[in-house]
Amino acid sequence: MNGARGRALLTPRSAAGTLGAPWLPFPLMTDLAHASTEYAARLSIDVVDAGGVAGRMAEDVLAGLTAVPKQLPPKYFYDDAGSRLFEQITRLPEYYPSRAERELLEETADELMAELRPAEIVELGAGSSAKTRRLLSAPTAPEHLRRFVPLDVSREIVESSALGLLADFPYLSVHGVIGDFERHLHHVPQAIGRRLVLFLGGTIGNLHPPERTAFLASVRGLLGPGDRVLIGLDLVKDVATMEAAYNDSAGVTAEFNRNMLRFINRELGANFEPEAFAHRAFFNAEHSRIEMHLAPSVPQEVSAPDISLSVTISPSETIWTESSYKFTPESVAGMLADAGLRLERCYANDRPDRRFALALAAPA
Numbered sequence: 182m183n184g185a186r187g188r189a190l191l192t193p194r195s196a197a198g199t200l201g202a203p204w205l206p207f208p209l210m211t212d213l214a215h216a217s218t219e220y221a222a223r224l225s226i227d228v229v230d231a232g233g234v235a236g237r238m239a240e241d242v243l244a245g246l247t248a249v250p251k252q253l254p255p256k257y258f259y260d261d262a263g264s265r266l267f268e269q270i271t272r273l274p275e276y277y278p279s280r281a282e283r284e285l286l287e288e289t290a291d292e293l294m295a296e297l298r299p300a301e302i303v304e305l306g307a308g309s310s311a312k313t314r315r316l317l318s319a320p321t322a323p324e325h326l327r328r329f330v331p332l333d334v335s336r337e338i339v340e341s342s343a344l345g346l347l348a349d350f351p352y353l354s355v356h357g358v359i360g361d362f363e364r365h366l367h368h369v370p371q372a373i374g375r376r377l378v379l380f381l382g383g384t385i386g387n388l389h390p391p392e393r394t395a396f397l398a399s400v401r402g403l404l405g406p407g408d409r410v411l412i413g414l415d416l417v418k419d420v421a422t423m424e425a426a427y428n429d430s431a432g433v434t435a436e437f438n439r440n441m442l443r444f445i446n447r448e449l450g451a452n453f454e455p456e457a458f459a460h461r462a463f464f465n466a467e468h469s470r471i472e473m474h475l476a477p478s479v480p481q482e483v484s485a486p487d488i489s490l491s492v493t494i495s496p497s498e499t500i501w502t503e504s505s506y507k508f509t510p511e512s513v514a515g516m517l518a519d520a521g522l523r524l525e526r527c528y529a530n531d532r533p534d535r536r537f538a539l540a541l542a543a544p545a
């Protein structure tokens with residue numbers, strides 16, 4: 182079954198390569214070679230897509246900068262520097278979603294695990310799985326949970342987080358899948374029992390409605406009759422609170438936005454001047470989304486010889502870098518129904534300034 186795919190166990194080299202990474206959820210142990218033998222029996226990693234996050238950047242940038250309006254996909258925020266900036270964003274006073282989701286998980290994790298008793302947790306876009314630890318630490322988990330399946334584009338992050346989880350949860354095996362949650366869900370291994378799929382962090386808000394429905398329909402395909410999916414989503418609230426979360430006073434979000442241009446410069450040999458672009462973020466009420474843009478104040482000539490790109494970006498236009506959709510409990514039920522899912526429960530934060538939801542859904 183793994184014929185064409187690379188199958189990798191943790192190696193001292195690749196694990197050491199993550200040293201110093203800000204998302205490392207555990208103190209790195211001193212003897213990684215020893216650790217890898219000790220944990221080998223409980224760990225496997227399928228490399229479906231070794232290209233990492235930049236794998237399709239050339240096509241995406243060429244298409245996005247020649248489209249009207251000019252746009253770039255938000256996944257290109259996340260090189261190493263961008264991932265560190267995002268970690269900083271999650272700690273900003275204005276950025277409520279991360280704290281809100283953490284609080285909700287804190288309140289619901291034990292009860293959820295005791296009720297569902299999943300044999301495995303599959304996490305899409307797992308990253309460091311920091312919040313997932315709250316579910317894995319539920320008192321009933323050792324009785325029913327046997328496997329954790331993180332899917333993420335970053336092999337380094339999956340490997341380092343797997344090592345930490347194996348150390349901290351002795352009853353658990355980890356089967357990592359290195360790939361893109363929009364394209365590689367069919368590489369998630371066969372279920373070993375009741376399954377709980379997680380899609381946390383509010384990342385679903387980055388998908389436009391057509392892509393969102395396609396994605397949710399493929400998540401539906403991962404679920405058998407007793408299985409569930411838990412999705413973190415940001416809720417509509419007063420505009421000032423939402424806009425402040427994307428316009429922090431320390432300017433971290435602005436740097437995060439401009440960092441995309443640095444990532445593209447490095448990967449594609451482009452010549453963007455990030456400082457020539459202003460950060461813009463505002464709530465678009467018609468589409469119920471925060472939009473982030475990069476706006477030049479004077480015309481910018483941008484070229485990337487590697488991909489035969491040459492464009493002018495004029496001050497009357499922007500580069501649209503992100504949409505972050507905000508939902509209502511009603512809109513959540515509707516979007517799930519469109520994908521063959523039934524909203525079973527919606528855990529929402531009561532605090533008006535932190536309205537965020539964890540939606541638990543079952544196959545319809």
Ligand code: AVJ
Pocket residue numbers: 270278382383384386387426427434503504505
């Ligand atoms: C990680 C996609 C949920 O949309 O709020 C944070 C990313 N962008 N600040 C979001 C983000 C600007 C974030 N998500």
